[in-house]
Amino acid sequence: MRVMSQIAMVMNLDKCIGCHTCSVTCKQTWTSRPGVEYVWFNNVETRPGQGYPRRYEDQERWRGGWRLTRRGRLVPRSGGRLRRLASIFANPLLPNIRDYYEPWTYDYQSVAEAPLGDDFPVAAPRSLLSGKPMSTIAWSANWDDSLGGMPQHGEDDVILNRIQEKIKLEFEQTFMFYLPRICEHCLNPSCVASCPSGALYKRVEDGIVLVDQDRCRGWRMCVTGCPYKKMYFNHRTGKAEKCTFCFPRIEVGLPTVCSETCVGRLRNIGVLLYDADRVPQAAATPREQDLYPAQLGVFLDPHDPQVGVEAERAGIPHEWMEAARRSPVYDLITRYGVALPLHPEYRTLPMVWYVPPLSPVVEAITAAGHDGEDHENLFGAIEKLRIPVSYLAGLFTAGDPAPVELALRRLAAMRAHRRRLNLGDAADPAIAESVGFTVEQLDDMYRLLALSKYEDRYVIPTAGAGDVRALEESALTGCSLNYEGGPGMGGGTASGPFGEASGRPAPLSVETFHILRDRSTADTSADTSGLRGRVNLLNWDGRGLPEGMFPPGAGNGSTGSRDGETAGGAGPDAGAGEITGRPPQEGETTRRPFQKGPNP
Amino acid sequence: MPSPADVFLWGALPYAAVALLVTGLIWRWRYDRFGWTTRSSELYESRLLRFGSPIFHVGLLFVLAGHLIGLFIPQGWTDAIGFDENDYHTMALWVGITAGVLTFFGIMLLIWRRRTTGPVFLATTVNDKIMYVFLVGALGLGLSTTLINASGPGYNYRTDIAPWVRSLFVFQPEVSLMANTPVEYRIHAVSGLLLFAILPFTRLVHSFTAPVPYLFRPYIVYRARDPHVIGTTAPRRGWERSDI
Ligand code: HEM
Ligand code: SF4
Ligand code: SF4
Numbered sequence: 001m002r003v004m005s006q007i008a009m010v011m012n013l014d015k016c017i018g019c020h021t022c023s024v025t026c027k028q029t030w031t032s033r034p035g036v037e038y039v040w041f042n043n044v045e046t047r048p049g050q051g052y053p054r055r056y057e058d059q060e061r062w063r064g065g066w067r068l069t070r071r072g073r074l075v076p077r078s079g080g081r082l083r084r085l086a087s088i089f090a091n092p093l094l095p096n097i098r099d100y101y102e103p104w105t106y107d108y109q110s111v112a113e114a115p116l117g118d119d120f121p122v123a124a125p126r127s128l129l130s131g132k133p134m135s136t137i138a139w140s141a142n143w144d145d146s147l148g149g150m151p152q153h154g155e156d157d158v159i160l161n162r163i164q165e166k167i168k169l170e171f172e173q174t175f176m177f178y179l180p181r182i183c184e185h186c187l188n189p190s191c192v193a194s195c196p197s198g199a200l201y202k203r204v205e206d207g208i209v210l211v212d213q214d215r216c217r218g219w220r221m222c223v224t225g226c227p228y229k230k231m232y233f234n235h236r237t238g239k240a241e242k243c244t245f246c247f248p249r250i251e252v253g254l255p256t257v258c259s260e261t262c263v264g265r266l267r268n269i270g271v272l273l274y275d276a277d278r279v280p281q282a283a284a285t286p287r288e289q290d291l292y293p294a295q296l297g298v299f300l301d302p303h304d305p306q307v308g309v310e311a312e313r314a315g316i317p318h319e320w321m322e323a324a325r326r327s328p329v330y331d332l333i334t335r336y337g338v339a340l341p342l343h344p345e346y347r348t349l350p351m352v353w354y355v356p357p358l359s360p361v362v363e364a365i366t367a368a369g370h371d372g373e374d375h376e377n378l379f380g381a382i383e384k385l386r387i388p389v390s391y392l393a394g395l396f397t398a399g400d401p402a403p404v405e406l407a408l409r410r411l412a413a414m415r416a417h418r419r420r421l422n423l424g425d426a427a428d429p430a431i432a433e434s435v436g437f438t439v440e441q442l443d444d445m446y447r448l449l450a451l452s453k454y455e456d457r458y459v460i461p462t463a464g465a466g467d468v469r470a471l472e473e474s475a476l477t478g479c480s481l482n483y484e485g486g487p488g489m490g491g492g493t494a495s496g497p498f499g500e501a502s503g504r505p506a507p508l509s510v511e512t513f514h515i516l517r518d519r520s521t522a523d524t525s526a527d528t529s530g531l532r533g534r535v536n537l538l539n540w541d542g543r544g545l546p547e548g549m550f551p552p553g554a555g556n557g558s559t560g561s562r563d564g565e566t567a568g569g570a571g572p573d574a575g576a577g578e579i580t581g582r583p584p585q586e587g588e589t590t591r592r593p594f595q596k597g598p599n600p
Numbered sequence: 601m602p603s604p605a606d607v608f609l610w611g612a613l614p615y616a617a618v619a620l621l622v623t624g625l626i627w628r629w630r631y632d633r634f635g636w637t638t639r640s641s642e643l644y645e646s647r648l649l650r651f652g653s654p655i656f657h658v659g660l661l662f663v664l665a666g667h668l669i670g671l672f673i674p675q676g677w678t679d680a681i682g683f684d685e686n687d688y689h690t691m692a693l694w695v696g697i698t699a700g701v702l703t704f705f706g707i708m709l710l711i712w713r714r715r716t717t718g719p720v721f722l723a724t725t726v727n728d729k730i731m732y733v734f735l736v737g738a739l740g741l742g743l744s745t746t747l748i749n750a751s752g753p754g755y756n757y758r759t760d761i762a763p764w765v766r767s768l769f770v771f772q773p774e775v776s777l778m779a780n781t782p783v784e785y786r787i788h789a790v791s792g793l794l795l796f797a798i799l800p801f802t803r804l805v806h807s808f809t810a811p812v813p814y815l816f817r818p819y820i821v822y823r824a825r826d827p828h829v830i831g832t833t834a835p836r837r838g839w840e841r842s843d844i
Contacts, residue, residue: 089656090649218639
């Protein structure tokens with residue numbers, strides 16, 4: 001037995017309202033930089049739907065994850081080491097930017113400069129990749145949000161394609177839920193396996209999968225390797241990036257940004273102990289439907305004294321053992337058995353699990369005029385509503401309906417039980433027993449799933465163990481100033497000796513900080529000089545025309561006025577000149593609020 | 601007596617180029633590992649790249665192998681095993697022309713793609729443009745040298761150029777050997793040396809980290825957290841955590 005610890009997450013899908021707060025806060029923290037405009041470490045997909053990138057679940061096409069050879073060996077589905085190296089010069093299994101979406105902005109300048117007229121000026125969309133006008137915006141990370149455009153591409157849901165039942169349209173009308181996704185921080189990560197330079201690694205202490213930015217050489221094989229398509233290629237730096245499980249926050253005991261800001265309080269984070277020796281065997285389980293139980297078999301019971309001894313031998317700190325014993329994730333996965341892995345058939349042993357949603361079933365019953373809180377009704381419906389169950393099974397158990405049904409029945413029992421208590425009736429132990437629980441267990445589960453107190457849903461041991469100074473600074477990925485290269489070097493917008501994207505990467509917080517500070521203090525436009533043809537519009541406040549927003553000579557009559565103007569560089573008058581599209585004339589008053597310098 | 605120009609070109613330039621190559625690589629490894637990447641543009645465009653890139657790279661690997669064989673295997677050795685010089689010449693020319701044409705076609709396709717695909721062109725830096733001048737220069741001059749050789753009476757570079765190259769390695773450059781070679785060979789040699797000199801400072805550095813070790817490593821990589829780093833930044837010297 002080789003005990004290892006893993007920080008894992010369980011999301012309770014019943015409570016997700018699809019507000020995308022998690023995606024937005026994640027993006028602001030990690031990917032609001034040029035080069036990763038199209039990247040969402042956290043995205044929320046509507047199910048049924050295609051997901052992001054489009055149809056990523058179609059492994060016949062993308063070949064992510066692992067494959068079991070006839071002799072029972074595991075190889076990346078996209079091919080072994082030689083196959084990978086043979087296709088290194090051009091990788092046919094790499095999704096194109098259009099499989100994600102082409103990031104765009106709007107030509108606000110034309111609105112600001114439109115002459116007085118009868119027509120209402122429109123800001124036309126422009127591609128952030130080529131700077132060219134886009135005739136139509138055809139896709140984005142959640143274009144089919146809440147079943148939008150279903151008649152057109154409802155047929156493109158990979159899971160629906162596989163379901164036998166022919167009543168798909170009816171299904172779409174009665175059944176919908178949201179699926180927030182981050183990197184799974186798999187126990188058997190195929191992204192790591194397909195990285196030729198060994199830049200990707202799984203951290204021993206907490207199992208977080210990270211990219212070493214100094215070792216990544218841009219071979220872009222990991223993007224192919226990950227079946228969840230949660231590896232992304234930064235097209236400006238030429239390096240791979242991925243969800244970091246907010247490791248700088250986790251290390252000081254804080255939950256990830258997506259969890260912290262989740263409106264539905266549906267994310268649980270905790271420690272799981274597992275036996276690393278059993279991982280290869282579990283991932284090589286022959287039947288796909290057996291992978292979920294096989295992965296359960298890899299987890300270790302932190303209350304088992306034997307496990308405690310082995311964990312101590314493996315050097316797992318006491319604080320981590322304590323956290324493992326109080327882990328909400330362990331409870332939901334193992335003790336209550338209501339959490340299920342996403343696509344276990346990819347054989348990566350994912351570590352972000354999901355409590356399947358019961359509410360669509362409840363709604364279906366209520367809509368039919370029955371009592372949607374009654375356990376008899378609910379049990380009956382779970383059995384009768386074949387489509388939701390087989391769809392959920394397609395997501396979470398490689399098609400085996402039994403675990404999904406069990407999880408849903410337990411959620412239904414919890415619901416019925418708590419309804420009785422709320423109405424002042426006595427608890428009915430028969431409800432609990434019908435799903436193999438005691439009343440106390442149902443109450444515990446209720447406390448975790450429904451009340452979800454902050455300290456119950458996040459049980460995160462720290463890595464730093466008591467270094468207060470580091471704690472306060474690294475909560476924002478480290479003190480922004482004492483990295484190599486020193487403070488005030490212009491942050492992430494500076495370039496190294498070999499042009500953009502060379503030199504030491506500035507800590508992300510520094511890069512984001514500088515962009516935000518420029519935005520809030522610049523008199524004129526966001527200073528994006530040095531970004532060379534890439535403008536981050538999340539940080540642009542619409543004032544002025546950032547350098548490089550449009551390719552040189554793209555018209556708009558603004559190129560002339562841009563000469564020599566960067567924020568603060570051309571004196572206090574620069575802004576007025578920029579807004580009017582011509583330099584201010586001598587003696588002309590510039591009407592600009594908050595002007596700092598003297599008037600001419 | 602070789603002229604001072606010859607001494608400079610064939611006695612000093614090669615060492616200067618290699619010195620730049622080596623120190624440049626060390627320096628970049630030390631200070632700019634983050635910039636050490638292919639900066640792949642496949643995300644933007646894959647249809648042309650799927651042909652251009654493999655054709656260029658595979659052709660180039662053959663070209664490199666050809667140079668190694670031609671310059672480092674002395675004629676005496678092939679003669680000793682009874683390899684007729686004429687046969688050798690014919691074979692070398694055919695393989696060389698094929699590889700050269702493939703490489704040149706590949707790089708032209710890549711450059712055309714780079715110019716005409718909006719996003720790829722926007723992502724092309726000044727550094728890239730300079731690099732392409734040197735790269736295409738060396739490739740084009742090399743290819744034309746071979747073509748001139750094939751169309752003319754033929755020229756046996758293994759009697760003067762190859763020994764000169766080998767003399768460089770024992771630090772006794774025989775400058776006079778190069779002084780009388782055809783002019784196209786001399787231009788090509790200089791362009792090649794210049795390419796070496798700029799290699800470390802361009803995106804071409806990716807070729808020095810060809811991922812061969814991948815073949816010999818386990819699939820899953822584990823790494824321990826650096827105990828001195830919390831978050832992303834290492835503490836400054838003197839501010840490290842103590843173990844007390
Ligand atoms: C065997 C080692 C090498 C490997 C594995 C390799 C691999 C790659 C890869 C993956 C790309 C990115 C293609 C893309 O997706 O855009 C690339 C681009 C490139 N490589 Fe290499 N390369 C090697 C050697 C070389 C050498 C020796 C040279 C020339 C001296 C070279 C010149 C280039 C150029 C010019 C590009 C840019 C192509 C373009 O997009 O226009 N490579 N290489
Ligand atoms: S989900 Fe994350 S850990 Fe798993 S293969 Fe993809 S990128 Fe790697
Ligand atoms: S913030 Fe929470 S509720 Fe909102 S979409 Fe994300 S996971 Fe769902």
